[in-house]
Amino acid sequence: MVDDILRTPEAVRDAERWTAHNYHPLPVVISSAEGAWLTDVDGRRYLDCLAGYSALNFGHRHPQLIAAAHAQLDRLTLTSRAFIHDQFADFCRELAELCGKDLVLPMNTGAEAVETGIKVARKWGYQVKGVPAGRANIVVAEGNFHGRTTTIVSFSTDEDARADFGPYTPGFTVVPYGDLDALTAAIDENTVAVLLEPIQGEQGVVVPPEGYLPGVRQVCTDRNVLFIADEIQSGLGRTGATFACDHEGVVPDMYLLGKALGGGIVPVSAVAANSDVLGVLKPGQHGSTFGGNPLACAVAIEVVRLLATGDFQRRSAELGERLRAGLEGLLGKGLVAVRVRGLWAGLDIDPALMSGREACERLAERGVLAKDTHGSTIRLAPPLVITEEEIDLAVAKLAEVLAG
Structure with a gap:
């Protein structure tokens, strides 16, 4: 007492x-x-x-994460992305290697990572796939939880998260989670991505049927659609693997990461993908003042190194x-x-x-x-x-x- x-x-x-x-x-x-x-x-x-x-x-x-934060606090905490700081390249390289991807785009919160993924997928659809302007759509799942921004709640099926926040952002098709046939049927010539949680956390740790994620991977490959895995809650060791997708040997086109990436010290999120996807972004098209800041990178580097040991x-x-x-x-x-x-x-x-x-x-x-x-x-x-x-x-x- x-x-x-x-x-x-x-x-x-x-x-x-x-x-x-x-x-x-x-x-x-x-x-x-x-x-x-x-x-x-x-x-x-x-x-x-x-x-x-x-x-x-x-x-x-x-202790390893706290030590990294203390050391960085004594040196440098923010530059903005207008300049390069000495923690940035190491963080991006080591996270890209952990993900098996070419590039990383650092942000702050999980919702920002999801918004980034949506923007990148749409731009990829217009510039690479050739979808007509303004027609891109993304397939998502019932029971999803990807955040609470206005765009994200537009495709939520949770009325507590969605009700009274309209008008809603168009461009999303909702299908039952775990139903590969429904997902396949929802994909059309203007579909640019499938956005899924490999395990639905907010819904109650719902694990999809065996074979579902490999099936999603295959249909996305066959139909020239990006598979975006929201591993913000499920990734970085939580499920007994680096990513929940690993349990079925699935590699998405894009990982959305957050939460544990900041070690419980600072908000850190990131999108990881290959250059043929993330490379569609050019200067001025997307960014964040605090995204990839020195303090965040210093902590996240140590997070990645903890995970690299397995x-x-x-x-x-x-x-x-x-x-x-x-x-x-x-x-x-x-x-x-x-x-x-x-x-x-x-x-x-x-x-x-x-x-x-x-x-x-x-x-x-x-x-x-x-x-x-x-x-x-x-x-x-x-x-x-x-x-x-x-x-x-x-x-x-x-x-x-x-x-x-």
Whole structure:
């Protein structure tokens, strides 16, 4: 206890008083963190099973990433892209090599990466494929979550994200996720890209049917359409591989990256593609003042180097099997479905028991933080530095919640 005074309620009230209510956070006020653990203003510790929606894949305050940030803060933080700084080339080269692509375009947020991908795909369609001006269309999936900008919510099927934000941007065709026949039928001569999450995170960690992603890759190749993989949540070690696409040996034309790329320290996103795709952009056509800034690049270089060892991917795969076994043991005991890929899980709770929000509130009371989505579904995405014992603790606390 801090000074024997509970500060959490007051801090929650202040946050609600001075902040637009675009989020409905759990009533927990965090003041410090390390590894997989968070500490609130009253000194209570929580096991983090959300990891900033996968932005904290390497845990809170990873020493290698913190050291890189401190060193760069003492030297240079921003130049804008009007000039070149000494961290830029290394970041772009090392990320391009990790992705197996020729070029990288750095941005800041995940939504900016998606917007960039859309712009590049349209320009490629007009300049390379020969689509008539103003006619380009992109095929997307139901249940998608690619961000909340006005263009992106135009093709969202989540009414909370979409309603009352029109008029909507045209140029998108929505098909059922996992349905290759529907996707194939939606592609026409003006289709420039298929934009998909290899695993739908916000929808509840929905893994597509086996063979779906290779099928998408093949139809995109056959029909001269770009395959854009939104790996902002699923990529960079989360699923037990560098990219979720790797599980089925699929290489998209364009990777959209973010979240974990900034190590939980600064917002960093990027688009990675070959020069025949990203090369359509010319100076003045797209950019960002802070995109690829020195501080962001210094941290992201270390993120890429952590991933280049393969250790975090292996750890995610191995510990993910332990998480799967624990969660599947709760099927029929309050859970009606479990979906796991690496250290990423979507859990459907029997709605007769409680909502996902209620489950997360009860978990928080027991010292575990998770996030609900869509009714009685919750997501678990702990930092990849979590231990076997901590996984067992999280499962045990969930079992307590389900048992009432």
